[in-house]
Amino acid sequence: MSDTSIITPTETNSVWAERTGTRQYLGHNARGAEVRVGSGPGEFSPGELLKIALATCNTLSADHRLAKALGEDFEANVICATLKHEEEERYQAMDVQIVTDLSALTGDQLATLSQRVDAAIERSCTVGHTLTKGAEVRLHLLNDHPEDVD
Template identity: 40%
Template sequence: MTLEVQREGEHSFVGRNERGAQVRLGRTGAEGAFSPAELLQIAVAGCSAVTAEELITRRVGADSEFRVAVSADRREGASELDAVHVAFDLDVSGLEPGQREALAGAVDRAIERLCTVSRTVKKGIPVTEEFPTT
């Protein structure tokens, strides 16, 4: 799969995949764009949502809606995140307390086992860059 980021103007970039999807990137605070750190957080939350969807819809209802909020801890002036926090927001009022706990545990286990983004962030991996020298 080919992914790319192309510069479109000063501090303005577009990320694309082969399927035609696009996302605007820019510096923190850029209008209409995600910063790279925001995209990392969105990727963690999105992976959690996609991983948990079947478990949630099977137990809460096929038409259930849910939201996954994400935030990060970052020291002032630091060029790295210290932690990412994911919070599911869904109506579980139709479940008994034991069923709620079972669902939360199943979602946690699924994310721990299957969520590529969270697993990769927790593991930490090398990132390499290539730059033309001629």
């Protein structure tokens, strides 16, 4: 994509964050949710938010498949662990681990569930698709008071 125009923010395609202090922001969405972003106590770093976004996108995409196999009230945790490429300041690998009680499943049932979970995630996980296929990232520095510019 070589278009340099700005994508118009709407309630469904954007989130926003306001600066609350030095290297501290409060993120918002249109549904009223908030998340503290920074590097201090009680805050998520941007990298941690990326990890939680990938992990929960996977589990939300597969939740119906897991519930069908394990019961509607199944318990689960999801972890996203990363390997960081320090010189390039990026993650070079991300592992999503869905941890739940699978002991009631036979080997065949577990294999079927694994295939169905993978297929559901492949169909529906926007975050995973974005990371594996890439997205153009563009930055626009905008003046909050354009009338003040000469």
